Amino acid sequence: xxxxxxxxxxxxxxxxxxxxxxxxxxxxxxxxxxxxxxxxxxxxxxxxxxxxxxxxxxxxxxxxxxxxxxxxxxxxxxxxxxxxxxxxxxxxxxxxxxxxxxxxxxxxxxxxxxxxxxxxxxxxxxxxxxxxxxxxxxxxxxxxxxxxxxxxxxxxxxxxxxxxxxxxxxxxxxxxxxxxxxxxxxxxxxxxxxxxxxxxxxxxxxxxxxxxxxxxxxxxxxxxxxxxxxxxxxxxxxxxxxxxxxxxxxxxxxxxxxxxxxxxxxxxxxxxxxxxxxxxxxxxxxxxxxxxxxxxxxxxxx
Amino acid sequence: xxxxxxxxxxxxxxxxxxxxxxxxxxxxxxxxxxxxxxxxxxxxxxxxxxxxxxxxxxxxxxxxxxxxxxxxxxxxxxxxxxxxxxxxxxxxxxxxxxxxxxxxxxxxxxxxxxxxxxxxxxxxxxxxxxxxxxxxxxxxxxxxxxxxxxxxxxxxxxxxxxxxxxxxxxxxxxxxxxxxxxxxxxxxxxxxxxxxxxxxxxxxxxxxxxxxxxxxxxxxxxxxxxxxxxxxxxxxxxxxxxxxxxxxxxxxxxxxxxxxxxxxxxxxxxxxxxxxxxxxxxxxxxxxxxxxxxxxxx
Numbered sequence: 001x002x003x004x005x006x007x008x009x010x011x012x013x014x015x016x017x018x019x020x021x022x023x024x025x026x027x028x029x030x031x032x033x034x035x036x037x038x039x040x041x042x043x044x045x046x047x048x049x050x051x052x053x054x055x056x057x058x059x060x061x062x063x064x065x066x067x068x069x070x071x072x073x074x075x076x077x078x079x080x081x082x083x084x085x086x087x088x089x090x091x092x093x094x095x096x097x098x099x100x101x102x103x104x105x106x107x108x109x110x111x112x113x114x115x116x117x118x119x120x121x122x123x124x125x126x127x128x129x130x131x132x133x134x135x136x137x138x139x140x141x142x143x144x145x146x147x148x149x150x151x152x153x154x155x156x157x158x159x160x161x162x163x164x165x166x167x168x169x170x171x172x173x174x175x176x177x178x179x180x181x182x183x184x185x186x187x188x189x190x191x192x193x194x195x196x197x198x199x200x201x202x203x204x205x206x207x208x209x210x211x212x213x214x215x216x217x218x219x220x221x222x223x224x225x226x227x228x229x230x231x232x233x234x235x236x237x238x239x240x241x242x243x244x245x246x247x248x249x250x251x252x253x254x255x256x257x258x259x260x261x262x263x264x265x266x267x268x269x270x271x272x273x274x275x276x277x278x279x280x281x282x283x284x285x286x287x288x289x290x291x292x293x294x295x296x297x298x299x300x301x302x
Numbered sequence: 303x304x305x306x307x308x309x310x311x312x313x314x315x316x317x318x319x320x321x322x323x324x325x326x327x328x329x330x331x332x333x334x335x336x337x338x339x340x341x342x343x344x345x346x347x348x349x350x351x352x353x354x355x356x357x358x359x360x361x362x363x364x365x366x367x368x369x370x371x372x373x374x375x376x377x378x379x380x381x382x383x384x385x386x387x388x389x390x391x392x393x394x395x396x397x398x399x400x401x402x403x404x405x406x407x408x409x410x411x412x413x414x415x416x417x418x419x420x421x422x423x424x425x426x427x428x429x430x431x432x433x434x435x436x437x438x439x440x441x442x443x444x445x446x447x448x449x450x451x452x453x454x455x456x457x458x459x460x461x462x463x464x465x466x467x468x469x470x471x472x473x474x475x476x477x478x479x480x481x482x483x484x485x486x487x488x489x490x491x492x493x494x495x496x497x498x499x500x501x502x503x504x505x506x507x508x509x510x511x512x513x514x515x516x517x518x519x520x521x522x523x524x525x526x527x528x529x530x531x532x533x534x535x536x537x538x539x540x541x542x543x544x545x546x547x548x549x550x551x552x553x554x555x556x557x558x559x560x561x562x563x564x565x566x567x568x569x570x571x572x573x574x575x576x577x578x579x580x581x582x583x584x585x586x587x588x589x590x591x592x593x594x595x596x597x598x599x600x
Binding site for chain 1: 340346350351415422427439475505533568575580587
């Protein structure tokens with residue numbers, strides 16, 4: 001340090017404080033996110049009931065989890081929730097986002113109501129829907145409409161559908177908001193030119209709006225897909241994974257094994273799987289996104 | 303497709319006589335499919351909200367017999383009284399303490415870290431830290447609750463509000479740093495240079511220059527984190543136990559477990575726990591919404 005030249009010495013005191021500024025964030029993040037991340041991996045090689053002492057038991061937990069038919073089922077349900085909720089939400093959000101990007105006054109009024117679900121907690125939404133869908137006292141029963149007064153949460157197929165519906169109800173506004181921003185950034189001149197070329201509304205949508213939204217679609221899809229791994233609150237309150245295990249996604253499986261069945265080892269193994277799936281998906285989508293970002297930059301340059 | 307359009311644009315625009323701005327919206331922007339979807343979705347969103355609100359004002363004994371979509375002729379606040387008497391004021395205070403206690407430090411430390419990362423980008427340490435925080439964005443942090451639970455027990459914090467605050471701060475850091483760093487990067491370099499010429503330290507520059515210039519971003523990040531933490535369910539569920547440590551979402555869930563058959567009361571609890579956020583929404587809708595999509599719009 002003392003061999004530094006005079007010139008560097010002048011800069012040194014100013015620069016050296018910077019790492020210290022980042023230290024509080026680093027310590028907090030390390031203590032309650034990085035250490036737990038490593039810890040969950042370590043705990044998956046132990047046996048622990050959540051209260052007593054933790055014993056190293058090697059691969060016992062992993063063997064228990066990997067041979068349990070519950071795991072492929074939970075993976076499958078997680079994948080289904082992810083895929084179906086993506087397929088339902090994406091077209092709807094694009095449509096609504098495009099619509100909301102317009103300028104008419106009444107759209108602003110609609111906007112006020114649209115975004116209310118974003119403010120509500122998943123617990124509140126799930127509880128309201130549980131009451132609303134009740135086969136005896138819910139909305140359908142009250143209106144005396146047979147088709148609406150089914151046992152929505154008591155039958156596997158229906159319960160799955162309800163989960164998808166409520167997830168969409170909660171998150172479509174958010175993604176519409178992202179698409180609204182994306183649509184507003186599309187240069188107006190593209191539409192003017194297309195109009196002069198005689199392209200109709202639908203043609204314009206597929207030839208301009210959709211391609212221009214490519215990057216937004218990837219952002220929104222990443223959030224949907226990675227986010228769907230963490231639909232814990234909503235499903236837990238709405239169905240508790242049931243009926244049976246029809247809506248038991250990985251996050252729920254982890255909670256139930258760990259905190260209800262006191263099997264923290266196997267629950268940690270599931271958490272590790274959850275982390276790996278999340279990481280793999282994020283990397284996959286980022287690769288898609290990265291290539292597109294480069295492509296759109298090239299387009300802009302040319 | 304795009305390239306053909308842009309090349310044909312200029313000559314034609316010149317020959318175009320009428321004002322393009324006035325004729326455009328009405329003639330071309332009619333999006334009937336979007337309009338239809340828009341109104342349908344409005345109904346999908348509004349009906350459950352409306353039903354929740356009017357049912358929460360109905361008398362329990364007459365609720366089953368009434369038409370569910372017609373508001374009660376004589377609305378009652380009894381359900382709300384029952385909810386308030388079930389200690390919801392305490393849960394509200396708990397939620398406020400946890401949210402404020404987590405959001406303020408989270409935004410402060412994230413801001414300092416974002417500043418350091420942008421200003422010290424040449425230092426390998428800071429680039430590595432940035433990489434670490436970015437990794438936090440890709441990982442579902444909920445998957446770490448079991449070790450978090452273990453750490454909280456070891457710190458003798460189990461069943462306290464601090465147990466909720468500490469992990470909430472940590473989980474908020476990655477996105478906050480990302481968004482704030484993006485905004486600090488937009489501050490013109492000359493301003494930093496002139497601060498340095500004036501002899502200001504990094505600490506002064508941080509608070510006197512960067513903070514005022516990134517105030518919208520700070521507000522945005524604060525809102526986003528506050529909403530996430532206010533609505534959080536998993537951490538209170540796992541890290542607390544006694545009734546007087548409950549935050550609103552958890553209290554709502556236990557209330558439902560207790561009074562599930564009393565639908566109007568449960569819905570009154572839903573409305574009541576949502577009310578604070580809805581009041582904020584009414585006053586600062588624009589800020590709230592931009593806060594929600596923070597960092598994703600880019």
